[in-house]
Amino acid sequence: MASSGASISIEPRSAQGQRFLIIEARYYADIANELLKGAIEALELAGAEHDVITVPGALEIPAAIAMALETGDYDGFIALGTVIRGETTHYEIVSGESARALMEISVVDALPLGNGILTVENEAQAWARARVNEQNKGGGAANAALAMAALKARLGEQS
Numbered sequence: 001m002a003s004s005g006a007s008i009s010i011e012p013r014s015a016q017g018q019r020f021l022i023i024e025a026r027y028y029a030d031i032a033n034e035l036l037k038g039a040i041e042a043l044e045l046a047g048a049e050h051d052v053i054t055v056p057g058a059l060e061i062p063a064a065i066a067m068a069l070e071t072g073d074y075d076g077f078i079a080l081g082t083v084i085r086g087e088t089t090h091y092e093i094v095s096g097e098s099a100r101a102l103m104e105i106s107v108v109d110a111l112p113l114g115n116g117i118l119t120v121e122n123e124a125q126a127w128a129r130a131r132v133n134e135q136n137k138g139g140g141a142a143n144a145a146l147a148m149a150a151l152k153a154r155l156g157e158q159s
């Protein structure tokens with residue numbers, strides 16, 4: 001049955017004139033490089049500008065976004081990192097708390113945010129997800145941020 005309501009697409013439009021901040025945790029530096037490559041390619045393809053800031057680990061990403069928010073310079077955020085399970089319960093803290101804090105800040109502050117923090121069992125799983133010519137999760141996170149920025153702009157136009 002056809003809907004009578006307006007349809008709001010979240011397909012990214014051209015992001016010309018928009019600026020995104022990539023926050024990358026370089027805990028696993030080589031994997032971080034690949035995630036970053038995918039994210040930058042996606043932003044450039046959409047015509048968006050970007051800055052990159054680096055933090056030590058995934059747990060620092062949400063606070064870095066909170067700090068950057070105060071500048072008012074960004075239309076969206078892309079969180080990149082890799083968390084690999086070790087011997088202890090620390091994995092649960094790093095993977096769960098980083099995701100929880102990202103969800104919280106994105107909802108509370110209505111932020112276009114793509115979560116590209118891999119949470120995996122081993123490096124092989126991480127590489128398969130990071131490689132631009134495989135799962136390209138960095139590009140996927142950037143595309144999610146672009147889509148949400150487009151949605152926010154469209155909803156702003158309607159109000």
Ligand SMILES: Nc1c(NC[C@H](O)[C@H](O)[C@H](O)CO)[nH]c(=O)[nH]c1=O
Pocket residue numbers: 025027028056057058059060081082083084085094
């Ligand atoms: N084990 C991983 C970490 N751990 C470090 C934390 O993110 C944090 O930097 C530290 O606890 C100091 O506050 N970070 C990752 O990004 N990936 C890991 O696998």
Ligand SMILES: CC(=O)[C@@H](O)COP(=O)(O)O
Pocket residue numbers: 083084085086087088089090091092094
């Ligand atoms: C995800 C982690 O924090 C992990 O790398 C820590 O390893 P471990 O549990 O062996 O200390």
